[in-house]
Amino acid sequence: MYLNCKTYFSYRYGTFSTEELVKEGVEAGATALALTNINNTADMWDFYEHCTSAGIKPLLGAEIRNGDELLYILIAKNNAGTLTINRFLTRHLQEAQPFPQRAVISPDAFVIYPLGSIDPIELKDHELIGVQPAEVTRLFSMHTASYPTKFVIRQPVTFKNKKGYNLHRILRAVDKNIILSKQTDEHRASPNETIFPPSYLLHAFKQYPQIVTNTLRIIDACSYQVDFREDKNKKVFTSSANDDRILLEKLALDGMRNRFGDHNKEAEERVRKELQIIDKLSFNAYFLITWDVIRYAQSRGFFYVGRGSGANSIVAYCLQITDVNPIDLDLYFERFLNPYRASPPDFDIDFSWQDRDEVIDYIFKRYGRDHVALLGMFSTFQYNAILRELAKVFGLPKDEVDAISANPDAILNEDQIQRYILFYGSMLQNFPNHLSIHPGGMLISEEPIYQYTALEMPPKGFATTQIDMFGAEKVGLYKLDILSQRGLGHIKEAIKLVRQNKNITIDIHDVERLKKDEKVAEQIRKADTIGCFYIESPAMRQLLKKLRCDDYITLVAASSIIRPGVAQSGMMRQYIYRFHHPNDFEYLHPKMKELLEETYGVMVYQEDVIKVAHHFAGLDMGEADVLRRAMSGKYRGRKEFERIRDKFFLNCKEFGYSDDLTKEVWRQIESFGGYSFSKAHSASFAVESYQSLFLKTYYPMEFMVAVINNFGGFYSTELYFHELKRTGAHVHAPCVNNSDELTDIHGNEVYIGFIHIKSLEKESVLHILEERSRHGKYAQLQDFIQRTDIGPEQLNILIRVGALRFTGKNKKELLWEANFLQKRVRKHASGSSSLFPAKPFQFKLPELHHTALEDALDEIELLGFPLCHVFDLVDADTSLYINAKQVPEHLGGQVDILCYYITEKPVRTIKGQLMYFGTFIDSNGDWVDTVHFPDKAIKQRLTGKGFYHIRGKVVEEFGVYSVEVEWIEKKGFKGI
Structure with a gap:
């Protein structure tokens, strides 16, 4: 019917x-x-x-x-x-x-x-x-x-009823981007x-x-035969399942001898144990496909990091899928695979953002477009966007739309309409809005992929499923994550620049050597990590100092406890305290000491959830893994989760644990589980951090240029150029004779790339570079105009940013001459170099003064930052303030310090009040960290980039100093 x-x-x-x-x-x-x-x-x-x-x-x-x-x-x-x-x-x-x-x-x-x-x-x-x-x-x-x-x-x-019909009408109006009164019968369904x-x-x-x-x-x-429990991934890599088993065993044992030598009994035992389970669970093809992707990436010289739960596997380590040694880190094998697990382990393979698409294209071509697809996901309607969309549908004027978006409790002119918006908006919450693309998931199926889903073709150009990760897993398809990140681009580019600039070849994959390097260890101790993957944020740098981190194991732990779940549960502070006072605390229970002694009784990793759920609460391994997945948001079976939670509490009661103990253990699981990493995941990140640290330690100029050219990191481009100058590099403004699209380094000389100039069109840049490559450097302004035929607006931008300073004339002179020459020379310009270049015009101009301040203001407008020492521009006497290095001398006292804004982090207190953590630099380029509690944060807001006079109390926690702000005042620029 x-x-x-x-x-x-x-x-x-x-x-x-x-x-x-x-x-x-x-x-x-x-x-x-x-x-x-x-x-x-x-x-x-x-x-x-x-x-x-x-x-x-x-x-x-x-x-x-x-x-x-x-x-x-x-x-x-x-x-x-x-x-x-x-x-x-x-x-x-x-x-x-x-x-x-x-x-x-x-x-x-x-x-x-x-x-x-x-x-x-x-x-x-x-x-x-x-x-x-x-x-x-x-x-x-x-x-x-x-x-x-x-x-x-x-x-x-x-729809269900009249309210459902009204919601349908609203959805159709949103889709058509019209108000309800403009809707016709063609736009909507019949009311019946x-x-x-x-x-x-x-x-x-x-x-x-x-x-x-x-x-x-x-x-x-109509009848369908569907076995959700059957694995639908590609079943064989070679010609048969048995050949897959033989090939994987050969590759794993060869890799083991390469990684561990010929006589490591412990490694061999673990490899063989894993191979047995991999074969028993029919995951041989999954490992071989991942190995094949890595082999292709290696053949193309692509940098990658293998992580996810698969990094717990020694077989993955031996296949060079990961660089994480699970024996050294005592990685929990059951987090990787256990006999209760129906799905393959996660392999998250990170590639440079520049290389990822080629890897994806290889997978499509290698395994066939009828069997491969990117994984879809659903973008959903969320509160603020819903309010705006519904306000438009009901025809509210823009000021009222803005008002209801900023404050849904505001009283609008049409109270009834406001009630409609809020009522139907609540119904619309979390509705799917449109198909999107999962950040990295790919499916490779045995049967044609159309057996399970239709595919669409987003602008990126790769076929994408209409089902999401949960739908794929339900039917028995499990993703392989092919991800991209800027950090690998930093590493790849830095190695290339070192080779070009210093003629030195670096083996960045010799991770064991990097871990033992004392200069690298000192770099971590100082938290001098700007530009280094995952460890450059203000919070991470503070944590490194608090832990006095200078070794790999501590860095692995830091990569996990920095996550919001551990921090918000209060366990990050507990971990730091216990790290410094290992004999000055008690474990919740002897069993917890047995399970979590390595992390001082604190659940730091996802593996800890499994260990505690299994060994402390008596859940079987499958249930423990479901609990871990549910906490991390990768499981949708709410009823199954509730059953496991009830069993957790029931088992604990039967074991004789007190209710308070059980509740506290559950609280710790629940509060941090959704944001925690697996230990292998943290270890993989730490490997990449060490690679970045090594390059920053020994080749800081090339490394910072690589960071700048990959446009990735926690901070603004301005700060990375600031760091680059601190390495001793001479940073020059863009120049039409020396700059390229990206930033260049030659010796200690760095020329900013054209890409950083705001409003400069890419077409203009490419034409300037192509003409220079064909016919040599530009001789003077007239030669540049004649050969490039550049428009007046684009030319003015280049002059104002200093890109024609090679002429020896100041900007005002160049702007005056450019205005004349563009009218005179362009009449005869061919857009390229002529056989007999025209003799340059000679000008007699009055003396046109140009100041360094004017240069700085032009640079701020066109680059986003000045190239001079930024504190040369502040309208204040810097000698009246202390600097960052003097802050510890005033512990407990009040200080006045002049700072330049870098970033801020808003957080909510337990009471829901808004406060901030600020990050600044002083006139020496050293860091100043500030705390803005709610009462001060409301009255005296930070208003973005610029100089601030900060007055506050110096406080200290685990050797890290910061200023609790009592009063701030923004300072201006000279001459403005």
């Missing part, structure tokens, strides 16, 4: 969640439902599972539309039908072609056309006509008896698209029993 049901995955149209649709069907007495979302099969498998659990027969399909025009409904007869529907959707969605008026599709799927859209005589065996109850009267004039098997009941289901009871439908068609019979026949004809 219900052959045309939609959920909210009919984006900006449907109003049911998948579970709510099935629940509504149960309450109405339906025995079967067909899911037919608009051009979409995103929640197909959730629907299938919910229906099966509820005792309703699921039918799987899609509603095909071109814009607002309904063409037909597709319903799969069987598994081959789901594949053909998904393939049909994919072909038209990826090619951005309109769907055909007649469905060209195999007989494994039924095609149901709206009444009146096609003559019954034209229908093929698998094609039908759907009739709505409201359309029954139209049948009187049709010869239905001549086509007894071709008509079926089609009751569309889009609800689940009527079966008795109502039977009564509506009482004069046409054959149509009822046809409908039931169609329902009976």
